[in-house]
Amino acid sequence: NPDISGDYLVWEDYRTTNGRIYYCDLRTYNSATPESCIQTVSNDNTAFEANPYIENNVVVWQNGRTNNGIYYRNLADASKIIPTRVTTNPDANGNNVARNGPTTDGEYIFWQDNRDGNWDIYSTKISALQINGRPVITGQSIKSAAQVANNKLYYLDNKGSYWNKL
Numbered sequence: 780n781p782d783i784s785g786d787y788l789v790w791e792d793y794r795t796t797n798g799r800i801y802y803c804d805l806r807t808y809n810s811a812t813p814e815s816c817i818q819t820v821s822n823d824n825t826a827f828e829a830n831p832y833i834e835n836n837v838v839v840w841q842n843g844r845t846n847n848g849i850y851y852r853n854l855a856d857a858s859k860i861i862p863t864r865v866t867t868n869p870d871a872n873g874n875n876v877a878r879n880g881p882t883t884d885g886e887y888i889f890w891q892d893n894r895d896g897n898w899d900i901y902s903t904k905i906s907a908l909q910i911n912g913r914p915v916i917t918g919q920s921i922k923s924a925a926q927v928a929n930n931k932l933y934y935l936d937n938k939g940s941y942w943n944k945l
Contacts, residue, residue, distance in 0.1 A: 780880075782833050787854055789820065789831040789838050798827040800840050802854060820852055821862045834927070835885025837905060839865075849881045849890050851905065865903060866892065866911050884927040889915070891925065891934075900925045900934060 781790040789802045800820040808816045821828060826843035833839075836855035841847045842864075849865040865881075865888055881890040889902045890912070898921050901912035916925070920937040927933070 780829070780831060782831055784833040784835060787833055787836060787838070789833045791829050791831055791840075797825070797843070798829050800828045800831045800838070802833075802838065804854070820854075821850065823862075830880025832880060832882045834883050837883050837885045837888075839881040839883045839888050839890075841880060849888065851881075851883065851888055853905075863908065864910070865908070866890070866901075882925055882927050884930075887927075888912070889925045889927060889932060891921070891923075897921070900932070902932075 781788060783789075786805045787802055788805060789800060791798050792801050801817055802820055803816040803818070805816070820831070820838055820840065821842070823842060828843070829841050831838055831840040833854075837851055837853050839849060839851045842850050848867065850862040851865060852862040853859060881888055883889065883905075886906070887902050887904050889900060891898050891900050893899075897918065899914050899918070900916035900921065902915045903909045903912035915932070916934060918936070921934060922937060923935040925932045925934045
């Protein structure tokens, strides 16, 4: 699951027992010592981390310790090395289940979860973080999570591919 934006490369890696999210600041990459630029996004090694996505220095991912809860971290902000949790509300079964991984445009975080029984798409603005977000696309026909490109939020439902302008 690699992704790249600007000077940062992020990926999911299973070199340890649990999946972890790693990143490399390409400005510090040295081909003689390639491992020297590799760092973990989070210091949580108690559960798997998966599905990283990065845009404008903001990396988002799922963390299995919190039932696939969504987290983010701005890699360019050295003062904030601890990731921020975005979701806490469980679904009817007590799980906070997101699927297909979160996405971001660097300003907003988007994810899909089924806390209300449907796979709705939620969002929160990073600068005014609203834990658990707010629904932005709802309905029983949503099939896959959102992706952001060109100021549009793309998703797939039973009728085909759709987008909403941000």
